[in-house]
Amino acid sequence: MRVLHVAAEVFPLVKTGGLADVVAALPAAQAQQGAEVRMLLPGLPSVMDGVQHARPVIDIGSCFGALRVRLLLARMPGTALPVYVLDAPYLYRRAGSPYGNHAGEEWPDNLQRFALLGWVAAHLAADDADLRWRADIVHAHDWHAALACAHVADHPAGEVRSVFTIHNMAFQGLFPLHDWPLLGLASRHMSPAGLEFHGQLSFMKAGLQYAHRITTVSPTYAREIATPEFGFGLDGAIRSRAGEVVGILNGVDAELWNPATDAAIPERYDLKRPQGKTTCRRALQAELGLAVDEKSLVLAVISRLSAQKGLDLLLAALPQLVAAGVQLVVQGGGDASLEAAFRMAQEVHPGRVHVHIGYDEARAHRIIAGADAIAVPSRFEPCGLTQMYGLRYGTLPIVRRVGGLADTVHDAATALGNGFVFDEATPTALASAVQRAARLRATEPQAWTLMQERGMAADLAWAGSARRYLQLYQEAAGGLAGPGSEVGR
Ligand code: ADP
Numbered sequence: 001m002r003v004l005h006v007a008a009e010v011f012p013l014v015k016t017g018g019l020a021d022v023v024a025a026l027p028a029a030q031a032q033q034g035a036e037v038r039m040l041l042p043g044l045p046s047v048m049d050g051v052q053h054a055r056p057v058i059d060i061g062s063c064f065g066a067l068r069v070r071l072l073l074a075r076m077p078g079t080a081l082p083v084y085v086l087d088a089p090y091l092y093r094r095a096g097s098p099y100g101n102h103a104g105e106e107w108p109d110n111l112q113r114f115a116l117l118g119w120v121a122a123h124l125a126a127d128d129a130d131l132r133w134r135a136d137i138v139h140a141h142d143w144h145a146a147l148a149c150a151h152v153a154d155h156p157a158g159e160v161r162s163v164f165t166i167h168n169m170a171f172q173g174l175f176p177l178h179d180w181p182l183l184g185l186a187s188r189h190m191s192p193a194g195l196e197f198h199g200q201l202s203f204m205k206a207g208l209q210y211a212h213r214i215t216t217v218s219p220t221y222a223r224e225i226a227t228p229e230f231g232f233g234l235d236g237a238i239r240s241r242a243g244e245v246v247g248i249l250n251g252v253d254a255e256l257w258n259p260a261t262d263a264a265i266p267e268r269y270d271l272k273r274p275q276g277k278t279t280c281r282r283a284l285q286a287e288l289g290l291a292v293d294e295k296s297l298v299l300a301v302i303s304r305l306s307a308q309k310g311l312d313l314l315l316a317a318l319p320q321l322v323a324a325g326v327q328l329v330v331q332g333g334g335d336a337s338l339e340a341a342f343r344m345a346q347e348v349h350p351g352r353v354h355v356h357i358g359y360d361e362a363r364a365h366r367i368i369a370g371a372d373a374i375a376v377p378s379r380f381e382p383c384g385l386t387q388m389y390g391l392r393y394g395t396l397p398i399v400r401r402v403g404g405l406a407d408t409v410h411d412a413a414t415a416l417g418n419g420f421v422f423d424e425a426t427p428t429a430l431a432s433a434v435q436r437a438a439r440l441r442a443t444e445p446q447a448w449t450l451m452q453e454r455g456m457a458a459d460l461a462w463a464g465s466a467r468r469y470l471q472l473y474q475e476a477a478g479g480l481a482g483p484g485s486e487v488g489r
Pocket of ligand 1: 017303304361364385
């Protein structure tokens with residue numbers, strides 16, 4: 001089975017969130033299981049700099065507003081997995097995130113930037129770009145790659161099958177409808193049965209309508225996005241593909257996130273040598289200028305700061321939590337008002353609250369290893385990774401019962417308890433879950449240790465989910481074309 005993963009991000013080359021972790025770990029796990037896996041990425045500056053042994057495959061010439069587009073074949077650093085890189089300097093070589101500038105404004109030509117990605121993916125899969133390789137499956141991740149599914153459906157060769165994974169329904173890639181001629185797709189796709197979405201053009205819909213199979217990153221989120229509350233207007237499109245939408249839980253890169261081997265933390269530990277966690281905890285408190293004591297619950301947050309993540313609830317609950325002796329460590333960035341509010345919280349609670357606005361991978365490892373608990377109070381959460389990193393590191397997750405959080409964390413009051421779960425998106429519900437955690441840690445250390453051990457012993461590795469995706473590819477390849485495939489022929 002030859003698989004082409006198409007995405008805008010991959011760890012460690014370019015990462016704004018969990019998508020990058022998934023796109024790094026899933027192909028590697030599938031390759032270990034015998035699949036012939038390659039990736040296609042836009043040639044962002046860090047991708048051009050980070051890939052190894054790049055060589056040209058084909059000169060595509062000028063298209064999608066770029067004067068010069070070349071396809072390169074290279075190797076991923078670390079895994080040596082083959083990766084195609086779209087070298088289009090005019091479209092991709094800019095300082096900023098894959099999606100916008102440092103000020104948070106989206107690039108004005110994102111339509112062309114990601115239309116090119118999908119178009120090349122489909123041609124590459126169908127043997128039109130690299131004469132030495134073609135794919136059986138194009139696996140498109142999020143809206144950035146979704147147009148590949150429409151092109152695959154349109155392609156006369158018809159052997160390729162597409163799978164579309166929704167990593168977050170909130171980001172849909174919406175553009176003015178009148179820009180459709182820039183896409184390189186036939187006008188018949190510009191209807192509500194195609195890409196049109198309430199007078200706009202939706203890249204996400206190209207995945208939802210034309211992919212042969214749709215997946216999302218947890219079983220609970222797969223059910224949630226079929227409802228108006230979580231569907232962001234596309235719940236109807238999801239329901240219309242009922243039976244073809246599957247939730248497959250993300251895994252954890254077990255080598256990268258392993259306290260027994262983690263080079264970023266002050267002392268390594270595992271189930272047999274748990275005392276290293278105490279060293280990490282003390283070192284973290286000292287490093288961040290928090291009172292070095294054994295009693296406080298050290299609560300961590302590693303997150304984008306956005307309304308999705310429910311961190312306004314944490315801010316509202318903070319005075320009560322600090323009064324109850326909780327120490328809070330926050331690392332994140334994003335929404336300017338949330339950044340300012342967290343900075344302020346640090347000023348108001350010196351020695352109790354530490355806030356780092358910014359992105360720092362090694363620091364995230366030290367925080368997760370040193371904290372007692374990690375909070376993920378999201379309003380919605382497709383899968384969530386930091387609660388799983390917490391489980392691996394004996395750092396008990398405190399989460400809201402939504403999406404992948406509901407699938408991975410079980411409340412202390414249940415037989416399989418490995419963390420703390422609350423239902424309402426309110427500061428009170430969050431505060432009471434954190435206080436339950438603090439109480440349990442203080443009064444029932446054995447019960448706490450048992451939950452830590454349960455989390456650390458759990459199998460969160462990618463192997464099972466990677467196999468599930470491979471089965472799904474087989475099903476898609478075995479016929480059973482999605483409805484959109486008819487539209488495009
Ligand atoms: P999302 O993709 O919605 O942002 P996830 O929990 O799925 O949320 O993935 C977030 C990823 O980004 C995790 O790997 C997390 O550790 C990482 N991350 C988020 N913010 C930071 C930060 N400020 N510093 C380091 N890592 C971060």
